[in-house]
Amino acid sequence: MLNINKTIENNTAVIALEGRLDTVTSPDLEQVLREVLPGLTELTLDFTGLDYISSAGLRVLLVAQKQMNRQGSMKLTGVNAAIREIFDVTGFSDILTFA
Amino acid sequence: MKQEKRKVSIIIQVAILFLIGILTTGLLTYYFVTRASEASVKRQTERSAAEIADEARHAVMEYPAHQWLIRYWYMHSEEMDIEYDAEFNRQAKTMEKCRTFSALHPEIQIRYADAFQLDALSEEDQRLYAEITYSWLTTRIDQIKRSNHVDYLFGVITEQPFDRQFFLFSGANPGAVRGTNYEEVYPLGHTVSVAESQQEAMREATVYSSHLADAGNYVDYYELLCSFEGHSVLIGMTYDLSGLRTESREQTRSGSTLAILNQIALSAICLGLIFLFVLRPLKKVQTSIRGYKQNKDSTAVIADLAEVRSHNEIGALAGDVSEMVREIDNHMDKIRTITAEKERIGTELALATRIQEAMLPSTFPAFPDREEFDVYASMDPAKEVGGDFYDFFLLDDDHLALVIADVSGKGIPAALFMMVSKILVNNYTMTGSSPAKALEAVNRQICANNREEMFVTVWLGILELSTGRLTAANAGHEYPVLRMPGGGFALYKDKHGFIIGGMDGMKYKEYEIQLEPGARLFVYTDGVPEATNAKLELFGTDRMLEALNKDPAASPEEILKNVRAAVDDFVGTAEQFDDLTMLCLEYRGEKKERNK
Numbered sequence: 001m002l003n004i005n006k007t008i009e010n011n012t013a014v015i016a017l018e019g020r021l022d023t024v025t026s027p028d029l030e031q032v033l034r035e036v037l038p039g040l041t042e043l044t045l046d047f048t049g050l051d052y053i054s055s056a057g058l059r060v061l062l063v064a065q066k067q068m069n070r071q072g073s074m075k076l077t078g079v080n081a082a083i084r085e086i087f088d089v090t091g092f093s094d095i096l097t098f099a
Numbered sequence: 100m101k102q103e104k105r106k107v108s109i110i111i112q113v114a115i116l117f118l119i120g121i122l123t124t125g126l127l128t129y130y131f132v133t134r135a136s137e138a139s140v141k142r143q144t145e146r147s148a149a150e151i152a153d154e155a156r157h158a159v160m161e162y163p164a165h166q167w168l169i170r171y172w173y174m175h176s177e178e179m180d181i182e183y184d185a186e187f188n189r190q191a192k193t194m195e196k197c198r199t200f201s202a203l204h205p206e207i208q209i210r211y212a213d214a215f216q217l218d219a220l221s222e223e224d225q226r227l228y229a230e231i232t233y234s235w236l237t238t239r240i241d242q243i244k245r246s247n248h249v250d251y252l253f254g255v256i257t258e259q260p261f262d263r264q265f266f267l268f269s270g271a272n273p274g275a276v277r278g279t280n281y282e283e284v285y286p287l288g289h290t291v292s293v294a295e296s297q298q299e300a301m302r303e304a305t306v307y308s309s310h311l312a313d314a315g316n317y318v319d320y321y322e323l324l325c326s327f328e329g330h331s332v333l334i335g336m337t338y339d340l341s342g343l344r345t346e347s348r349e350q351t352r353s354g355s356t357l358a359i360l361n362q363i364a365l366s367a368i369c370l371g372l373i374f375l376f377v378l379r380p381l382k383k384v385q386t387s388i389r390g391y392k393q394n395k396d397s398t399a400v401i402a403d404l405a406e407v408r409s410h411n412e413i414g415a416l417a418g419d420v421s422e423m424v425r426e427i428d429n430h431m432d433k434i435r436t437i438t439a440e441k442e443r444i445g446t447e448l449a450l451a452t453r454i455q456e457a458m459l460p461s462t463f464p465a466f467p468d469r470e471e472f473d474v475y476a477s478m479d480p481a482k483e484v485g486g487d488f489y490d491f492f493l494l495d496d497d498h499l500a501l502v503i504a505d506v507s508g509k510g511i512p513a514a515l516f517m518m519v520s521k522i523l524v525n526n527y528t529m530t531g532s533s534p535a536k537a538l539e540a541v542n543r544q545i546c547a548n549n550r551e552e553m554f555v556t557v558w559l560g561i562l563e564l565s566t567g568r569l570t571a572a573n574a575g576h577e578y579p580v581l582r583m584p585g586g587g588f589a590l591y592k593d594k595h596g597f598i599i600g601g602m603d604g605m606k607y608k609e610y611e612i613q614l615e616p617g618a619r620l621f622v623y624t625d626g627v628p629e630a631t632n633a634k635l636e637l638f639g640t641d642r643m644l645e646a647l648n649k650d651p652a653a654s655p656e657e658i659l660k661n662v663r664a665a666v667d668d669f670v671g672t673a674e675q676f677d678d679l680t681m682l683c684l685e686y687r688g689e690k691k692e693r694n695k
Contacts, residue, residue, distance in 0.1 A: 022676075023509055054677070055507035055556075055625070062601055063552045090556060090575035091597035 001025065003049070004032050011072075012042040018049030021057030030060050037064065041072030044099070048078030053086060065095060075099045110370055110378060117366035125359045132354055136347035144338055145311050148320035151247045152309070152334045155254070156324055158239040162232060167214040170327060171229045172267060173256055176288030179226065182234045183277050183286070184241055193234040200227050233287065237268055244270030250317070251337040253285070258330045261298045261305075265290050267332065305331045316341045380413045384420055397424045448511075452484050455514055458521065459488060463656065471564050471689060472499065475655035476682035477663070479675070486513025486555075487624045487680035488521050492529075497564050500528050503682050504557040505576065505624040507598075516553045520545065520599070524557060534559040534572035535609040538599065542574070546603035554600035558622055567614040567686055572607045574599045577625055578640075580647060584617030588647035590640060616688030621647060621658065626677035630666045633673045638666055655683035 002025035003018040013036050021029060037043070043064070053061075068074035075097040079087070087093045159165050172179070182192040200209060203224060207216050209231060217225060244252040252270035257263065271277065271284040279289050293301070296312065297319070303310035304321035312319040317337055324332040387403040390396070401424060407417035465474055476489045486506030494500055502524055506513040523544055527537040538559060545555075558579060560571035571579070575598035582588040596607040614620070623643070630638040646665035647658060659681050666679065 054629070055505065055554075056509075058598075059507045059552060059554060062554065062598075066552075066602075089577060089595055091595045091601075092575070094597060095602065 002028055004029060006032060006036060008036065011040055012044075013040055014044045014046060016046035016049065020052045020054075021050060021060070022052065022054040023056040026054075026056040026060050029057075030063075033060065033064050037067055037071070039071075040068070043068050043072070043074040045074070045076045046078050047076055047080070047083060050078075050080070050083065053083050058086075058090060058092060061092070061096070073097070108378070110374060113373060114366070114370055117362075117369070121359060121362045121366065124362055125355060128358050129351065129355045132351045133348075136351050140340060140343045140347050141311075141313070143343065144318050144340060145320075147247070148311065148318070148336060148338060149309065149322070151243065151249060151252065151336060152320065152322040154243045154247075155240060155252060155334045156322070158236060158243065159254070159324060162210070162212075164212055164214045164217055166325065166327060167217055168229060168232055169256075169267065169325070169332060171225065172233060172287060173265065173330075175226065175229065179230050179233065179287065181230060181237070181287060183237055184271050184273075184275070190234055190238065193231055196227055196231050200224065200231065233268075240268050240270045241272075245272060248342075249336045250339050251335070253335050254324065254332065255301075255335060256330050256332050257293075257301055261301045262293055263290055264293050264297075264301075301331075301333060304333055316344070376409060376411070377413060380407045380409045380417070383407050384413070384417050388420060391424060397428050400424050448484065451511070451514065452480075455484050455518070458518065460491060465491065466493070469564075471687050472562070473655050473685040473687070474499075474501070474682070475659055477659055477680070479679040480509075481626070481675050481678050482510045484511060484514035485509060485678035485680075486517050487626065487678040488517050489622075489680055489682045490521060490525060491682070491684075492525065494529060494531070494561065499562045499564060501560045501562065501620070501622070501682065501684060502528075502557065503576065503622040503624065503680065504555050505626075505678075505680070506555045507553055509678065512551070512553070516555065520555045520557070524559065528559065528561070533609055534561055534570055535607040538572050538574050538596065538607045539605070542599045542605055542607075543603065545600040549600050552600075554598040556598050556624075560620075562614070562684070562686070565689065567616070567618070567688060569612045569614055569620070570609055571612070572596065572609040574605075574607060575601070577623060577628070580621040580623075580644070581612065582619040582621070582647070582651050584615050587651050588619070588621060588644055590644070614686040616686060617652075618686045619651070619655070619658070620684040620686070622682050623662075624678060624680040626679040627662065627666060627681065629677055630670050630679070631673060631676055632670050638669050642669065655685050658683045 001019045002021060005016045005018075007014045007016075015029075015032065015036070017029070019025065045061075045064075065074055077099050079098060084093075087096060159169070162168055182190055197209065200207075204220070209228070212228065217228060220228065240252060240254075249270075254267040254269075255264040256267055257265065266285040266287065266289045268287065269285045276283045277286050279285060285291070300310050300312040300319055300321050304323055305326075309320070309322040312321075316339065318340055320336050320338060322334045324334050326332065384404060384407060387400045390403070391400045401421045404417040404421045407414055409417075459478055460476075463475055466472075474491050476491065478485060478487055478489060480487070486509055488502075488504050488506075490500070490502035490504075492500050502521075504517075504520060504524070506517045506520065508516075520541070523541045524537065527540045528534075532540060538557060541557070554575075556576040557574045558571065558576040559574075560569050560579075562569045571593065573579075573593050574596045576595075578590045578592050580588045581591045591612070593610055594608050597605045627643055628638055628640045632638075642665060643662060646662045649661050649665075650657060653661070662681060663679070
């Protein structure tokens with residue numbers, strides 16, 4: 001299950017995730033991003049409460065990163081060790097920004 | 100097994116209620132009517148007694164000289180010669196006396212003589228007069244008693260302390276005996292002592308002029324006639340109420356009975372109405388519904404229910420049930436359509452699964468005539484079709500290509516992408532590219548047409564069979580596992596490029612590993628380390644290595660079996676979440692160099 005808390009201020013947004021980002025829950029995040037991203041210049045994804053990410057979740061991140069590359073910037077915070085390893089293995093560490 | 104609650108017909112339930120109502124009404128009616136009639140009987144009695152006493156009083160007072168007479172009768176009761184209880188026209192003696200007196204005193208009218216006239220008479224004549232009038236009085240009192248059906252009618256003289264009665268007159272029935280014994284009718288002058296209750300009654304009568312004393316089935320009544328010289332003259336009677344009581348009880352009984360019968364009749368009619376207007380149509384509805392349960396014939400149900408034409412809630416119920424049945428029919432049709440559709444999709448999915456399965460090399464042993472190596476692989480999709488794949492093929496006589504890959508996601512979208520990826524990897528590898536170059540070409544191709552932003556992780560290796568040199572590149576895929584001869588399996592942390600399809604223009608680096616005869620290579624997708632049990636724990640690479648090292652020198656098929664068994668054991672009853680794909684290669688080397 002996934003809880004999504006969004007805080008939007010002008011053109012910046014912080015989206016905090018809690019739970020699992022997998023095949024079942026990724027569409028929820030995809031929907032939220034589709035609504036929030038247009039016109040955004042700064043996006044922060046808070047992964048403090050996130051336990052697990054699967055390839056479906058990676059896909060959503062990739063789409064978001066590509067779009068924010070065109071509009072502004074995107075960074076990730078609170079990434080735990082297990083998820084960091086997934087980023088390393090898949091090479092995502094090279095294209096994502098961590099804070 | 101359904102346990103049916105014991106059902107009682109509504110008729111019975113209502114009937115019981117009615118029964119209780121009838122009983123209650125009956126009892127209450129009987130009680131209250133009885134009380135009312137008791138009171139009425141008393142009132143009636145008192146009125147009758149007063150009337151009778153009045154008659155008796157008149158019998159005495161019609162003589163103007165009654166005070167004189169009472170006094171005389173009281174004083175001279177012993178000397179008088181009285182003719183008792185003879186009918187008026189049969190009083191021989193008295194009639195004789197009448198003639199005698201009239202002859203002696205023609206100026207006096209016997210009935211209307213007054214005290215003055217009587218005082219002037221001689222003693223003998225006074226006695227004569229007294230005897231005549233007394234006989235007449237007695238006869239009259241007898242008449243009054245008889246015609247009013249009182250048990251006792253008498254006149255007594257009494258004074259303080261009221262413990263004795265002097266009988267002045269006493270009514271008798273025809274044939275009764277005059278005497279002083281208990282059963283006999285008392286003559287003039289008989290004196291009796293009186294019971295306490297009677298004393299009380301007489302006292303009350305002297306004070307209040309009349310008194311009614313209730314003594315069970317009898318009533319005693321005393322009325323003050325007059326007084327003289329300290330004496331009270333009372334008229335007394337005893338009245339038997341049992342006759343009246345019986346009569347009123349009869350009336351009460353018949354009244355109550357009528358009320359109860361009326362109630363019973365109304366109840367019966369009510370029950371009948373309930374049966375006709377509630378139970379029968381309701382049973383019809385029930386039968387229809389039961390029938391529908393049996394044979395699902397909605398037309399029959401609707402036809403039956405249309406016969407229930409009650410203009411009340413039951414009719415409404417019948418209408419509602421008809422509609423419900425129609426709705427059920429509609430609903431079932433919808434479900435039938437949906438189910439058919441689902442079955443069609445299921446069939447097509449099954450076909451797709453078979454197509455996908457056919458794409459992966461699944462004949463084992465794959466290269467029976469090549470003894471330098473043995474390879475075994477398996478793919479278990481989480482859904483009917485999966486996104487993982489493996490591949491192995493000979494590029495030429497000396498080069499074996501090995502592929503393991505994992506498409507983002509699961510199911511049909513991943514399966515379609517998987518087909519494309521596999522073919523591309525196969526093609527570009529076959530054209531003689533090195534692993535790195537091949538991956539770069541595949542990435543370019545996929546990024547060109549990737550609007551849905553799918554991606555795939557790939558590990559690609561090319562083994563030179565004559566030398567044992569393995570050249571490989573990794574595009575975001577899990578670390579491969581190596582076992583050198585004589586040792587155990589361990590993760591080989593190779594350099595990772597970015598996932599295929601993620602970004603255009605990515606470069607990949609390849610690396611070399613020297614395999615000795617007896618070495619084993621194990622590659623897998625994340626379905627293995629990320630297998631989850633019911634407690635949401637992950638299988639992990641440690642457990643995977645443990646399973647591999649259970650028998651590191653086993654054949655690739657055995658090794659895969661061990662890992663699969665360990666995963667199954669760990670996952671237990673939880674659902675398989677991701678595709679499970681594994682490939683294992685055993686390098687034996689050229690014939691002459693073979694060793695474990």
